[in-house]
Amino acid sequence: MMNFNFNSIEPIYLQVSEQIEDAIFTGTFAEGERVPSTTEISKQYHINPATVLKGMNLLVAADLLEKRRGLGMFVKSGAQERVTQRRQDMFYKNYIVSLVQEAQKLGLTEEQLWQLIQRGWNKDERTKD
Incomplete structure (x- = not known):
């Protein structure tokens, strides 16, 4: 379950990206698994679909998600390891x-x-x- 802080100075699209990345890191979204669509997230949390898509596109650019035409977004193979390595580097x-x-x-x-x-x-x- 995602939790957004609409009063935060951090943009919502970054919160979307961070929360999906965290779910990949913790294994909530496993490699090869479909993540909720932009429409599903936008309707459930009352967020503009373009905002959700912007956050998801950050994860595509980071090589964590892949778009499968007509099927949605999926966690890429090796994504959890890439998140772990990036977080270790930042630590x-x-x-x-x-x-x-x-x-x-x-x-x-x-x-x-x-x-x-x-x-x-x-x-x-x-x-x-």
């Missing part, structure tokens, strides 16, 4: 690089950084802070 760029830079500014050794990461990874230790 590295948005979090890891700055984490390491900040650790270096603090004078932490690699071992000390690993210890902090392990502490954060361990649920029991996180709840103590």
Whole structure:
């Protein structure tokens, strides 16, 4: 089920794209499976069909969906892996690089950084802070 925030500054077409991508990532939409049509989504959520199509076309351009004439949009083979790889790359760029830079500014050794990461990874230790 999709959930749109019509009060967000993020355009609806991007929300459509992100939510379908997330469904591919989590396996809700499996590879080879048909995703809801632009008409189905637009009617169910009261969104302009052109807006929905714009979001879906982003996923076609990202090689996650393919159009099958007369049948609809389908999740492409390897789409889940491509989403996972892209998200890992973004995680590295948005979090890891700055984490390491900040650790270096603090004078932490690699071992000390690993210890902090392990502490954060361990649920029991996180709840103590």
